[in-house]
Amino acid sequence: KAGVTQTPRYLIKTRGQQVTLSCSPISGHRSVSWYQQTPGQGLQFLFEYFSETQRNKGNFPGRFSGRQFSNSRSEMNVSTLELGDSALYLCASSLDPSGNIQYFGAGTRLSVL
């Protein structure tokens, strides 16, 4: 069974640009959550999607957005990139939001120059 797949693995962007990250959950998993990991702040929750609806949102500015498609794949978008957005962005999937274990992908490492 394939795990959570995130693409691309690495990205380099400049300030002001926008970026879209992709996440394909484990087959059969319908809940997808996104996290930002930085050395200073650790892992921080961005948002969660289930059945194409955003169910929970963390404390990030509106520049961070996402969506989920009918096949449960999810994308995350960051607009007007800032230097502080440089981080590892992790996607996690679970069967549903009822407390099941979340399984993480390898992440997308974003560098903003």
Added chain:
Amino acid sequence: GQNIDQPTEMTATEGAIVQINCTYQTSGFNGLFWYQQHAGEAPTFLSYNVLDGLEEKGRFSSFLSRSKGYSYLLLKELQMKDSASYLCAVRVMEYGNKLVFGAGTILRVKS
């Protein structure tokens, strides 16, 4: 507010036992998770506690006391490959997958 505390670093010897503590103060509690993360890799699930007590899974055990806001991860028969960051996370929603993570404990296993 949400606050999860873990020691920053620990060092232990191969073959020994190590206990990594985690204390939490969160607005809501619906389970505590432990993840292992090797440098440059994804966090991998280790254990889940929602009721008080000890959960054992091979060389790894996790304990929870909800009244004390306290958990620990116990690793037995340490191996070099256990050198990694160990993340404590609390699920704070009654319904939903919002996890609040601690900063992680870097465990170094020496021979």
